[in-house]
Amino acid sequence: MVGRSLDRSPNWPAGCVGSIAHTARLCIVVAARGTDYRSVGVDIEPAEPLERELFQTIAVDDELRQFPAGSRAIDARRLFVAKEAAYKCLHPVTGVFLDFHDVFVTFDGAHFVAAVRHPEIQEFEVDGVLHEHDGHFIALAALPVVSATPRSGRS
Ligand SMILES: CC(C)(COP(=O)(O)OP(=O)(O)OC[C@H]1O[C@@H](n2cnc3c(N)ncnc32)[C@H](O)[C@@H]1OP(=O)(O)O)[C@@H](O)C(=O)NCCC(=O)NCCS
Numbered sequence: 001m002v003g004r005s006l007d008r009s010p011n012w013p014a015g016c017v018g019s020i021a022h023t024a025r026l027c028i029v030v031a032a033r034g035t036d037y038r039s040v041g042v043d044i045e046p047a048e049p050l051e052r053e054l055f056q057t058i059a060v061d062d063e064l065r066q067f068p069a070g071s072r073a074i075d076a077r078r079l080f081v082a083k084e085a086a087y088k089c090l091h092p093v094t095g096v097f098l099d100f101h102d103v104f105v106t107f108d109g110a111h112f113v114a115a116v117r118h119p120e121i122q123e124f125e126v127d128g129v130l131h132e133h134d135g136h137f138i139a140l141a142a143l144p145v146v147s148a149t150p151r152s153g154r155s
Contacts, residue, residue, distance in 0.1 A: 009092045019088050026136060038143040041089030041126075045081045047137045049073030058083070058100050066107060078130055078137060079105050085139035086114035086126045093143065096120045114141060 002018070003011035012018050018031035019042040030042045050073055055064060059079050067075035082105045087098050096118060104115045110131060116124040128141035 005092070007091060007095070009088070017092075019085075021084075021088075023136065026134065028138060030140060032142075034145075036145060038145050039089045039093045040143070041085045041087065041141045042139065043081050043084035043088065044136050044138045045077065045084075047074070047132050047135055048077060050076040050080060054080075060101060060104070063105060075107075078107065078139075081137045081139040082107075082112045082114060082128055082130055082141070085128055085141040086116075089126055089128075089141040089143060090116065090121075090124065094121050094124070112139075 005011045010018060010020050012031065015034045016031055017034050017037050017039050018029065019040050020027070020029050021042045021044045022028070023044055023046060026044055028042055028044050030040050032040055050058065052073065055072070055076050058076055063079055064072055064076065083100055083103045086103055086105070090098065098116065098118060102116055102118045104117065106113050106115070110129050112128045112130060114126045114128060126141045126143055128139055130137055130139040
């Protein structure tokens with residue numbers, strides 16, 4: 001049985017980590033062994049262009065500039081999904097609320113790196129992948145046990 005923690009994150013059975021996301025039509029659940037992953041985060045959103053008035057809320061100019069000008073609205077949605085997945089991965093570990101501008105996402109094809117800059121957690125990087133499936137973007141971010149300690153600013 002998966003419960004719910006005070007921060008609203010799922011409370012997995014001992015030895016497991018995982019993440020849940022849903023839209024009106026689809027739900028996705030990811031689970032992993034705690035010996036392999038310190039945390040995972042998943043998000044799913046309709047693969048639709050992000051409203052232009054939200055660009056500055058979700059991303060900084062340097063993030064948007066990694067994409068061609070003609071596809072920025074759909075790529076801004078990719079940034080949004082990646083950041084939400086990174087947040088769901090990091091929040092259960094750090095307990096720190098992150099704003100969209102605290103996380104800088106860089107894409108390399110389907111792979112992304114979410115770099116966190118926040119006074120309470122110093123530097124923290126999370127790797128992830130983003131795929132399109134059935135009209136949705138699905139982003140998965142993960143902190144493997146082996147790389148979590150040296151790359152985090154807080155244990
Ligand atoms: C947690 C949050 C990302 C959920 O996103 P959402 O698009 O509303 O909803 P989703 O369907 O994707 O995910 C909901 C699930 O996330 C999980 N979740 C909720 N809070 C969580 C947290 N703090 N940490 C990890 N997972 C969490 C729960 O399993 C929840 O499922 P439930 O509603 O059935 O209990 C969002 O509501 C939130 O709290 N955002 C604030 C922080 C933020 O977005 N910062 C900018 C990104 S860096």
